[in-house]
Amino acid sequence: MAQLLRRIKEFLGRIPLLAYLLGFLAATGVEIVAGQAFGLLIGLGGVPAFFGVTAALSRLNMDGGLGGLLLSIPSMLLYIVPALVYDVVIYGLPTLLVGRVLAKPVRWFTSTLPEWLTGLVHMVTLFLSMWVWGGLVGYRLLVVMYIGVNIIMASSLNLINGYMGEFSCGHAGFMAVGAYVSSLLTVWLFTQDDVFGAPVLGAGWSIILFPLILIVGGIAAGIAGLLVAFPSFKTRGDYLAIVTISVNFIIKSAIENIEKIGGPRGFMGMKGVLRTMTSVINVPWLLIWTFIGVLITLVVIHNFVSSTKGKGVVAIREDEIAAELMSVNTRHTKVLAFTISSFFAGVAGGLFAHVLGYINPSTFTIFKSTEALVMVYLGGMGSLTGSVLSAGIFTVAMEALRPLEVWKKVLVWLMLILLMMYRREGIMGGKELTDFISLERLGLRRPAKEVKGYAPAAD
Amino acid sequence: MPLLQINHLTHFFGGLRAVYDFNLNLEKGELIGLIGPNGAGKTTIFNLVTGAYRPSQGDIRLNGDSLVGLRPHQITAKGIGRTFQTIRLWNNLSVLDNIRIAQFAQIRYGVVDSILHTRRYRDEEKEIKKRSLELLEVFELRHLADEIVANLPYGQQREVEIVRALATKPRLLLLDEPAAGMNPGEIDTLLKLIQWIRKEFDLTIWIIEHQMRVIMGICERIKVIDFGETIAEGTPAEIQSNPRVLKAYLGEEGI
Numbered sequence: 192m193a194q195l196l197r198r199i200k201e202f203l204g205r206i207p208l209l210a211y212l213l214g215f216l217a218a219t220g221v222e223i224v225a226g227q228a229f230g231l232l233i234g235l236g237g238v239p240a241f242f243g244v245t246a247a248l249s250r251l252n253m254d255g256g257l258g259g260l261l262l263s264i265p266s267m268l269l270y271i272v273p274a275l276v277y278d279v280v281i282y283g284l285p286t287l288l289v290g291r292v293l294a295k296p297v298r299w300f301t302s303t304l305p306e307w308l309t310g311l312v313h314m315v316t317l318f319l320s321m322w323v324w325g326g327l328v329g330y331r332l333l334v335v336m337y338i339g340v341n342i343i344m345a346s347s348l349n350l351i352n353g354y355m356g357e358f359s360c361g362h363a364g365f366m367a368v369g370a371y372v373s374s375l376l377t378v379w380l381f382t383q384d385d386v387f388g389a390p391v392l393g394a395g396w397s398i399i400l401f402p403l404i405l406i407v408g409g410i411a412a413g414i415a416g417l418l419v420a421f422p423s424f425k426t427r428g429d430y431l432a433i434v435t436i437s438v439n440f441i442i443k444s445a446i447e448n449i450e451k452i453g454g455p456r457g458f459m460g461m462k463g464v465l466r467t468m469t470s471v472i473n474v475p476w477l478l479i480w481t482f483i484g485v486l487i488t489l490v491v492i493h494n495f496v497s498s499t500k501g502k503g504v505v506a507i508r509e510d511e512i513a514a515e516l517m518s519v520n521t522r523h524t525k526v527l528a529f530t531i532s533s534f535f536a537g538v539a540g541g542l543f544a545h546v547l548g549y550i551n552p553s554t555f556t557i558f559k560s561t562e563a564l565v566m567v568y569l570g571g572m573g574s575l576t577g578s579v580l581s582a583g584i585f586t587v588a589m590e591a592l593r594p595l596e597v598w599k600k601v602l603v604w605l606m607l608i609l610l611m612m613y614r615r616e617g618i619m620g621g622k623e624l625t626d627f628i629s630l631e632r633l634g635l636r637r638p639a640k641e642v643k644g645y646a647p648a649a650d
Numbered sequence: 651m652p653l654l655q656i657n658h659l660t661h662f663f664g665g666l667r668a669v670y671d672f673n674l675n676l677e678k679g680e681l682i683g684l685i686g687p688n689g690a691g692k693t694t695i696f697n698l699v700t701g702a703y704r705p706s707q708g709d710i711r712l713n714g715d716s717l718v719g720l721r722p723h724q725i726t727a728k729g730i731g732r733t734f735q736t737i738r739l740w741n742n743l744s745v746l747d748n749i750r751i752a753q754f755a756q757i758r759y760g761v762v763d764s765i766l767h768t769r770r771y772r773d774e775e776k777e778i779k780k781r782s783l784e785l786l787e788v789f790e791l792r793h794l795a796d797e798i799v800a801n802l803p804y805g806q807q808r809e810v811e812i813v814r815a816l817a818t819k820p821r822l823l824l825l826d827e828p829a830a831g832m833n834p835g836e837i838d839t840l841l842k843l844i845q846w847i848r849k850e851f852d853l854t855i856w857i858i859e860h861q862m863r864v865i866m867g868i869c870e871r872i873k874v875i876d877f878g879e880t881i882a883e884g885t886p887a888e889i890q891s892n893p894r895v896l897k898a899y900l901g902e903e904g905i
Contacts, residue, residue, distance in 0.1 A: 491765050498764035498771065499750045499757060499778055502743075506751045509740035516700055518726040518755035518818045527761055621742075 206290040207634025209313055210297040214290035216320040218282045223327060226281055233273040240328045241591055242282075243274025249594035301634050309635060318482050322475060332478060334590050336546045339481035340539045341582035343488045345566035346575050347535035352564070353572035354496050355528050356508030357423065358432040361439030362536050363559035365412040367552065369537025370544035371446060373408030374461050377401065377545070382463035386451065390467070397468045402480060405541040412537020413530040415442065420529035424522050427511070439557055447552045457551025461544055481542050488535050493575055495531065504528050505573075565607055571617030576624035581617070651714055653678045653854050654699070654822055659708035661691075661698055661878075668694045669878045672708070676822070681848055681855045683869035685862070685889075687898065691878040692858045693735055696824050700732055701725040712822070727755035731820030733811045735827045735858075741800040745791065745810055748799055749782040752817035782817065788850070789813050805836055812843075816851060823847070825857045829864045837861075841868050866890070874898070 206214075226238040239246050247270045252263035301309045325332030344362060351359045379387040381397040392400070418441070422434045447455045468476045495501040503524040506514035515521045544550045566585050570577030585603075592599040610617070630636035654676040661669040669691045676682065686692050697703045699710055701722040710717045717725050740748050756778070763771040786792045789809055794802065799810060808828065815823060825844070829837045845868060848855050859865040865872060866886045874882040874889060876898040882889055889895055 494765045494767060495761065499753065499775060500759070500761065500764050502747055502751050503754055505743060505747075506740050509742060510738050512702065513734070513738040513740065514751070515722045516702060516726060516732060517752045517814060518723050519751060520721075520723045520754065522721075531761075 202291075204632065206287075206294045207297050207301070207632075209301060209309075209316060209634055210290040210293040211286065212313065212316040212320060213293055213297070214286035214288070215282070216316060216323065217289040218285040219320055219323040219327070221285045222281050223323070226327070229281060230277060233276055235270075235273050235277055238327060239274060239277060240330050241334070241587075242278050243270070244591040245594060247271050247274055248592065251594060253594070253596050253598070298634060302637060306636060313635065314482075314486065318479075321482070322478060325478070326475075332475065333546065334586065336477060336481045336542070337590070338583050338586045339485045340543045340546065341563075341566060341586050342485050342579050343535050343539035343542070344563045345570060345578040345582045346488055346492055347532045347539070348563045349567050349570070349572065349575065349578045350492055350496070350504070350528055350532045352567050353574070353578075354508065355504045355525070357427060358429070359419065359435040359532075360432055360557065360560050360564060361419070361435035361437075361442075362532075362563045363555040363557070364435075364439035364442040365415055365533035365536035366540035366543065366559065367442050367446060367550075367555035368412040368415045368533075369405075369408035369540030370550050370555070371408075371452065371458065371540075372411040372537070373404045373541030374458055374544045374550060375452060376404045376407060377464040378458075378460040380404075381467045382460055384460050384463070394467045394471050397464065398471055398476075401464075401468065401476065402483075405480065405484070405538050408541040409534040409537040412540065413534035415537075416529040416533030417526070419533075420526045423525050423529065436557060439555075439560055443552050443555055446555075453551070455552060457549060457554075459549040461550075462548040465545060465548070477542065477545055481546070484538055484542055488538070489575060489579070491531070492535075500524075565603075567617075569607070569610060569617055571619035571621055573621045574617070574619035574623055577617055577619030577622075580619070580624075584618075652676055653713060654856075655709075655711040655714075656699070657709045657711075659695070659698060659710065660706050661694060661703060662706045667878055669698065669705075669875075672875070672878075672880060674873065676854060676856065678821075678854055679848075679852075680871065681845075681869055682857070683865040683872040684856065684858050684875065685860060685865055685872060686875040688860065690875045692860075692875065693826055694878075695875075696732060696826055696858065699725075699824065700730055723755065726818050726820075729819070729821035730824065731815035731818045731822070732824035733808075733815050733826055733828060735830060737804075737807050737811055739799045739807060739811055739814065742798060744796050744798055745786065745802070746779070746782055746795040748810060748814050749785060749817045750778055752814045753778050753781065753819075755818065785813050785817055804831060808832070808840075809843075812847070816847070820853065822854045822856065825855065827858055827860065829859060829861055837864060840864075844868060 222238065230237045230239065235243065235246070247267050250263060250267040250270050252259040255263070301312070304312070321335050325335050344366065348359065348362045351357050377397070377400075378384050380391045380400065381394065382390055415438075418438045419431070419435055423431055426434065446452070452458050465477065496504060503514065503519040503521070504527075506517070506519050507521055507524060511521060540555075562585070566581045567578060569585060570579070570581030588603060588606075589599070592602060595602065614620075652675040654674065656672060656674040659669055659672040660667070672695060684692050684695065694703070698705045699717070701717065701720055701724070705718060708718075712725075712728055712730065715728070717728070717730075720728075740751065743751075757774060759768070759771045759774050762768075783792060783795060786795055789812075791806070791809060791813065794806070794810075799807065802810065812825075812828070828844070829840055832840060841864065844855065844857070847853060857865060857869065866889075869886060872882075872884065872886055872889045873880060874892075874895050881898055882892045882895045884892070
């Protein structure tokens with residue numbers, strides 16, 4: 192048994208990441224061609240939206256008391272079996288098969304490219320597979336974009352809670368600033384709206400200006416971040432946590448009281464912005480910008496915290512007084528950390544608003560902040576890959592468990608309690624994924640030739 | 651002009667007078683000691699000099715520039731490095747990172763450089779890393795560069811803390827009870843190390859100690875304080891025979 196496992200591990204380990212991605216892309220192709228027919232054939236009634244998880248859970252009878260629930264379990268199991276078959280036949284086999292066949296060519300191909308281009312090829316392949324997979328069922332695309340937004344939220348909050356060791360629980364406040372600022376701008380500029388009237392600029396501008404407006408929303412949120420940064424000079428720990436909660440409420444109440452932008456009723460019209468954009472060039476703009484937003488967030492935060500300047504953030508977590516006495520400008524560092532963190536929360540907010548098409552102040556309460564916190568702690572403090580993983584897992588769990596209705600929340604928070612009891616350090620335990628699987632093995636970096644002089648940087 | 655000049659330094663914690671009318675002229679290249687019983691205000695003086703506290707009264711000058719009102723990182727950047735009575739390393743970071751971060755004041759690149767990995771960023775980071783490893787090499791700690799600090803034995807943590815203080819490029823090094831928790835053998839090594847550092851890095855050194863043996867061996871001049879007030883000053887021999895010191899610090903029976 193152990194030997195079999197080792198051989199499976201070896202088999203999987205030989206396939207580089209790009210080959211897996213291409214394999215999955217091929218699998219989505221298989222799904223497009225044969226998914227519907229195969230799903231009907233094995234009794235799933237078509238293409239399952241979410242690997243069959245949601246559909247299986249929706250077989251549970253949540254309204255019939257305990258008896259009804261128990262009686263409905265067999266029907267769920269009856270659904271799970273064909274769903275598993277579907278997942279293996281449509282996703283599993285093609286991915287592994289194509290991955291195995293392409294393993295060698297891919298290794299050769301990436302060895303001829305410079306590293307940055309290898310990275311780009313990976314990104315493009317990942318993007319294509321998400322697009323194709325998501326394109327088949329609209330709901331999937333939505334979930335993929337939620338995952339992206341949550342990755343940005345979790346990794347930017349990780350800068351504060353994980354790397355700097357402060358406890359910020361008002362992240363949704365900054366998200367709200369970004370969401371409102373960017374939505375107001377796009378709706379005003381590009382759509383016919385009750386409040387703002389006719390579009391100010393031609394439709395073509397929307398393509399160019401959309402990312403810039405997301406950045407403007409981020410900058411506004413970054414400025415709001417100063418509301419926490421300045422108090423952080425004087426107070427820290429639990430007390431600063433209270434400050435962040437207050438800031439969250441201040442922002443929410445401020446928006447609630449501006450009648451012009453809908454007050455507590457919220458603000459809409461972002462779907463129109465999207466229609467304007469797709470009327471010019473018909474591609475999934477939001478998916479594209481979410482994808483790029485995630486990439487930029489991860490690169491910026493990673494590069495920042497691995498520079499000596501950014502490591503000042505970690506020194507503050509470890510011992511703030513020693514940091515200041517050992518030449519780290521702690522105030523400057525805190526302002527930087529809070530600004531960067533809330534900037535990205537603002538960008539996430541802008542994306543979120545356009546994905547949803549509608550925002551209202553009560554979306555951005557402390558509950559939303561808590562979700563971001565959960566993702567940070569689930570993934571592990573101070574681990575970016577952890578935040579990526581946990582944002583994925585958390586978002587998918589929240590969506591997949593939807594059929595459980597109220598019990599979804601109980602289950603999710605129960606998982607959090609168990610996590611805190613048995614694995615406080617989160618999935619990654621403060622490490623990065625690359626500490627377990629090397630970039631060389633994944634095929635993202637060429638094997639080092641010969642190390643001369645100093646050892647490679649441990650970043 | 652003396653390197654460090656302290657005039658009428660006085661500090662209160664609420665109603666408690668922690669330091670009273672402390673004066674010191676420290677010439678470049680000197681190695682002096684500050685002793686006193688527990689709670690005499692020794693560490694408070696270091697905290698005042700390094701800017702951790704703002705003095706109630708008095709003046710502190712480094713090379714003639716007043717340090718009062720500057721923030722600690724600015725004072726460190728002006729050339730005062732220190733270690734702590736209880737080790738205050740950044741425990742969950744590697745030895746190398748501890749040394750790197752202490753060179754924060756020497757960073758000239760901006761945050762955008764660090765994000766875009768510009769040439770300027772790469773050059774500076776390379777320089778910082780090279781210097782850190784050289785420093786570790788000098789102290790024969792190079793092989794521990796990637797080790798997490800918390801995993802090191804106590805003696806080595808003390809050494810790393812001294813290396814970290816040196817990484818801030820000090821002209822004046824303040825050592826706060828460097829021999830605390832060490833056995834006699836380790837203390838001998840430490841004393842040799844201190845004298846060697848002083849020569850090698852062309853430093854002025856000011857040590858706080860309460861173990862007499864340590865301070866008598868290497869300091870040229872010693873100040874003694876008790877309840878925040880200076881009660882004696884002179885060569886080790888003078889201090890050892892000063893009746894006030896014997897009474898206040900060494901006890902009635904003497905050494």
